[in-house]
Amino acid sequence: MLFPHPAVNYMLPMPDYSQHRKMAKYLSSITPEVRAESLGKFFHAFQRGYAYYYATPGYAPKAEALNAEDRNLRALARRGISASRLPEAVKAGVIAELAPLIEELSAGIEGKPVNERKFKDLNRQVEPERFPGVFEAFQRWLDDSGIQGMCSAYAGARLKIGSLFLQKNDAETSRLHYGEISEEGLPTVPASYMHIDSAIWPTVKILIYLNEIDIDTGPFRFSVGTHVLPSLLEFMVRKTNDGLKLPPAEFLALPEEFRQHALFGDFIDAADPLAVDLLAREWAVQSSDGDVICFDNNGVHRGGFVRQGHRLMLQMNFAVA
Template identity: 25%
Template sequence: MRIRTMAASGYLTVEPESGVQPVADIGWTPALVEYERHDAYRELIDRASLATRLEAGLIFAISMAKLLVKRTIKYEFIPYDVRADRSVAGRLRFAGTALRNIVSGDARSRKLSAAEADAGKMAEHGIHVVTMPRDRFAVLEQAARVEFDRLAARRGRSNGKRQFEESRGQASRAEQRELFDAIETTLREAGIFDVASAYLGRKATLVDVNPQINDTTDTFWRDIFPDAELKTLPPTAYCHRDASGGDLKAIIYMTDVGDRNGPFSYVVGSNRMKIRRLDDLICEANDSNGLAGTDARARARFAALPRKLRQKGSFGNDLTPDSALGREIGQGLWAVTAGRGSIVLFDTKGIHRGGMVEAGERRVITCVIG
């Protein structure tokens, strides 16, 4: 970790490691992942039955319809408290928030240039890292203790095949006001809100708070192609772009994170990927409908889709080491190893991964910035 400059009182900004090379502007096309030549997909594509094609097409159509509604109302920018309230008043509040989002225009009106977006070259790199002073971390740690205790108890009831969602909690602003206040104060003091606002071209706010615990019993990142019995994971395993509406996220390290503790990793510069809106929606739809999985059933359905629809944001597991995109990712991947109290702000549409814990335990708070 290379310290660059002093930010606000006691906060330090961090540069990528010297060996990390920001990627060139990537132009996304479905051909970047060669499914027709991939050992795990090739035969499935060739022998997809009519019934499987129809089934996969229906699944895709339904998920795309749902996705278009979510994008129209900017679902990710609606706080959890509003989304989760099922009362009549709550549903009216949700409808009002959705309507305001619809008429507010594009959620990301513009991206500023690297020269305009200060503090960490966010527009150029897609990632901005800050460390906080010890006294601020102590306040945040105390405010988060109850939520982490609750999450740890829930994780303890796992059946040994723990999936991603079992590792993440969902805090409520109404019930965890102290935690939200502590996070907002920290992000404001660290300049995170200023950087996010400059990047988005509008005022950025804290939308959601998700405490997360990962350890060696998590299996979501290593259980890929279960029927193929892979001896080694591909170098780009678990690399993905989020199926989201263009929000940013800030990950706060609540424990020290080294090379083997599942450091958050980001392909520096991949936020500048050029991708058509339709292709982006196709990727998001398949990431949300189960067709992006690597188990045999998911692959059979994915392979049965028309070629144009065979796209996913979680494509890292499908890249071979010798692929051009795989090599590009390898050169630009920054594994953010840092101490507790570090904050990683990033564009969720850039290529990233995290939580691949090989030793010890990692605790973080993931914040959605909208």
């Protein structure tokens, strides 16, 4: 069986970036030379991305996992996401050890005017040298719970913890970036920030909530099943542009087929049928569903729209063991 499904192409929204009001001012700088230049840069990166993909197990293990005997692995493969529980003792130990970093992150955010806060200000890397106990505790839990085995089977290679990031989202910053957050926990432009990640492989990632998360405190949101919709070509086009970060005029100068991006949510109309579908599929994962989220970041996701309070969580990325 081929994967993603060969008959389904371009199922994610394809906004016409050239028609967006934020992009209009760049249209006049598009010359034939700019088109040639941007195409050259795109294909260079595209070729590198594909070469990397072919050097990995690719997406075939995910296709196999769709019919795996293991229930959890099968559910992850079919839905693109699973939620489970972190043992209380592990969580309490991790929070206690990370207390100084949580303090530094919070002080850093509060010390900066709201309108100057960037995405990187809301994150701190958890260094293994500084917090060895955190890595040991997580590694033991990943082994004991079978989650590491599940993620490894899904990726098609033995994985280990690659990196760990602490992230804090608050209501003030959310309001600045996304406008007033509704009672349903949605931003003013409902599809805002919907994206897939630029990582080509492995595409599996873990989030761990450290505080109680409900609809008001910025739950992670995932459009269930979207990780299998696009073709490999579509994934590679979108991921190439996400990694390449062409200046806007050069991105707009690309032929339409290659002018697609991993971040599309801010550019689609809420009435777009594909946006309606993505919103309908979206699962806002609350603590009552689980505090550990394992997901395929090829699926459409977003999160951190805080209406009141805050969200404190860890993001765990895998590397090959």
